[in-house]
Amino acid sequence: MSEMSKLLQSELxxxxxxxxxxxxxxxxxxxxxVHVAWxxxxxxxxxxxxxxxxxxxxxxxKEANEKVVNIMKASHGVLIxxxxxxxxxxxxxxxxxLHAGPPISWERMCGPMKGAVIGALIFEDRAxxxxxxxxxxxxxxxxxxxxxxxxxxxxxxxxxSPHMPVHVVKDMTHGNVSFCSVxxxxxxxxxxxxxxxxxxxxxxxxxxxxAPIMKKALALKGDGVDIKSLISQAVHMGDECHNRxxxxxxxxxxxxxxxxxxxxxxxxxxxxxxxxxxxxxHYFLNLSMAACKAATDAAQHVEGSTVVTTMARNGVDFGIxxxxxxxETWFTAPADKIKGLLFPGFTEDDANPDIGDSTITExxxxxxxxxxxxxxxxxxxxxxxxxxxxxxxxxxTITTSxxxxxxxxxxxxxxxxxxxxxxxxxxTGTLPIINTGMAHKVAGIGQVGAGLVSPPMDCFxxxxxxxxxxxxxxxx
Numbered sequence: 001m002s003e004m005s006k007l008l009q010s011e012l013x014x015x016x017x018x019x020x021x022x023x024x025x026x027x028x029x030x031x032x033x034v035h036v037a038w039x040x041x042x043x044x045x046x047x048x049x050x051x052x053x054x055x056x057x058x059x060x061x062k063e064a065n066e067k068v069v070n071i072m073k074a075s076h077g078v079l080i081x082x083x084x085x086x087x088x089x090x091x092x093x094x095x096x097x098l099h100a101g102p103p104i105s106w107e108r109m110c111g112p113m114k115g116a117v118i119g120a121l122i123f124e125d126r127a128x129x130x131x132x133x134x135x136x137x138x139x140x141x142x143x144x145x146x147x148x149x150x151x152x153x154x155x156x157x158x159x160x161s162p163h164m165p166v167h168v169v170k171d172m173t174h175g176n177v178s179f180c181s182v183x184x185x186x187x188x189x190x191x192x193x194x195x196x197x198x199x200x201x202x203x204x205x206x207x208x209x210x211a212p213i214m215k216k217a218l219a220l221k222g223d224g225v226d227i228k229s230l231i232s233q234a235v236h237m238g239d240e241c242h243n244r245x246x247x248x249x250x251x252x253x254x255x256x257x258x259x260x261x262x263x264x265x266x267x268x269x270x271x272x273x274x275x276x277x278x279x280x281x282h283y284f285l286n287l288s289m290a291a292c293k294a295a296t297d298a299a300q301h302v303e304g305s306t307v308v309t310t311m312a313r314n315g316v317d318f319g320i321x322x323x324x325x326x327x328e329t330w331f332t333a334p335a336d337k338i339k340g341l342l343f344p345g346f347t348e349d350d351a352n353p354d355i356g357d358s359t360i361t362e363x364x365x366x367x368x369x370x371x372x373x374x375x376x377x378x379x380x381x382x383x384x385x386x387x388x389x390x391x392x393x394x395x396x397t398i399t400t401s402x403x404x405x406x407x408x409x410x411x412x413x414x415x416x417x418x419x420x421x422x423x424x425x426x427x428t429g430t431l432p433i434i435n436t437g438m439a440h441k442v443a444g445i446g447q448v449g450a451g452l453v454s455p456p457m458d459c460f461x462x463x464x465x466x467x468x469x470x471x472x473x474x475x476x
Contacts, residue, residue, distance in 0.1 A: 115443025340451015
C-alpha cells in the first residue's frame with residue numbers, strides 16, 4: 001500500500017488556516033478541526049509586504065532600535081524647577097500658542113482646542129472675550145505649533161501660552177529638558193476647552209501663587225523630585241500613570257509637601273497649595289508626561305531606527321514620529337473615536353475624536369501598555385481585569401524590548417513593553433493600545449467618559465513606506 005493510500009485511509013485531523021469557510025462542513029463530517037487565525041502580513045498589501053521584506057533583512061535596523069530603547073530606558077527624569085513657558089520653552093514667544101498633537105490650523109481645530117486657545121488668550125490678557133480672541137487669531141498675529149516640536153507636551157487640548165507656568169523636567173542621563181503645564185484638576189478646565197471666569201481665575205492663581213511656591217519648595221529641596229523613581233513605585237501600587245495616578249500623586253505629595261511648610265510664606269497660601277495638590281489625583285499625570293517626553297526626545301534622530309518616539313493627537317488628526325526619520329516628519333491620519341464607558345447623560349455622538357499628548361506615556365511603555373498591573377483602571381475605561389492583562393501581554397508582540405524600570409507585578413514583574421516598532425505593527429496587524437479620557441466635542445462641557453483607542457493603521461503604513469524609501473535612496 002502506498003503512503004498516499006495509507007494517508008487517505010487513516011483518520012484525518014484537519015488544521016484550518018485563515019478563513020473559517022470550511023470549518024462547519026468538516027464538523028458536520030465529525031472531523032477534528034483546529035483553527036489557526038492567520039492573516040497575511042501587512043493585510044496582504046503588496047507594496048507594504050515588499051517594504052517589510054527589504055527592511056526586515058537590514059541588521060542595522062535591529063542595532064538602531066536597540067540603541068533607541070536603551071536610551072529611553074536609561075533616561076532619568078527629575079523635576080527640577082517651575083518657570084513661565086516663555087522663559088524656558090524653546091521657540092516660545094508672546095504670539096505663540098502651543099497645542100497637542102501634530103500641526104493644525106485654527107480653521108481645522110476641534111471645539112475643545114478652539115475653546116482652549118480662546119481661554120489662553122483671555123488668560124494672557126490679549127483678549128477680553130471670545131469675540132476679541134477670534135478677531136486676534138484671524139488677524140494672523142497668533143502662531144500655532146505642536147507642543148511636541150518644542151520639547152513640551154500637553155494633556156487633552158494641550159494648549160500652552162507664553163505666561164503659563166510649566167514643570168521643568170531634566171533627563172539627568174542625557175541632559176535634555178522637557179516641559180508640561182500644571183494639571184488643573186477636574187470639572188471646568190482649559191484642557192477641555194472651558195474658558196469661563198472660574199477657569200481663568202484658577203489659571204491665574206496657579207501662575208501667581210501656586211507655581212512660585214512650588215518653585216521655592218523645589219529650590220529648598222535642592223536635588224529635585226525623581227519622577228522616574230515615583231513612576232516605578234506607582235506601577236507597583238496599581239497606577240499605570242496615564243489615567244490612574246492616585247498612587248503617583250500621593251507619592252509626589254509625600255515627597256514635596258514638607259518643603260512647603262518650611263517656606264516663610266503666608267500660611268493660608270501654603271494651605272491653598274497643599275489642598276490643591278491633595279485634592280487633585282491627576283496632578284502627577286503632567287509630571288509623568290514630561291518625564292516620558294524627556295526620554296523619547298533623547299532617543300530621537302537615531303539613524304535607521306524604526307521605533308516610534310511620538311504618538312499625539314489634536315482632536316482631528318493622530319500623528320506619529322519615528323526616531324530614524326527625525327522630529328520634523330509627522331505621519332498622520334484622522335483620529336478615531338474612543339470606545340469605552342460614557343458618563344450618564346452622554347452618548348458616543350457627544351464625544352470628540354481622540355485628543356491630547358498624553359499618549360507619550362504609551363510611547364514610553366506605560367499607560368495602556370501597563371494596564372495589566374492596574375486592575376482598577378477597568379472601572380474607568382471598561383472591560384475586565386483579564387482584558388487589561390491581555391492588552392499588556394499583546395504589546396510585547398509589537399515592541400523592541402522590555403523596561404524593567406517599570407515592572408508589572410501581575411505579569412510576574414515582567415518589564416513593560418517598550419519601543420513600538422513600525423515593522424512589527426505592520427507585520428502583525430496589531431496596533432498600540434491607548435487608554436484615555438473622552439472630551440465633549442463642544443468646548444467647555446468637559447469630559448464625557450473614558451475608554452480605549454488605537455492609532456490609525458494608516459500612520460504606520462505611511463511611516464513604513466517612508467522608511468523603505470529612505471533606505472532605497474541611501475543604497476543608490
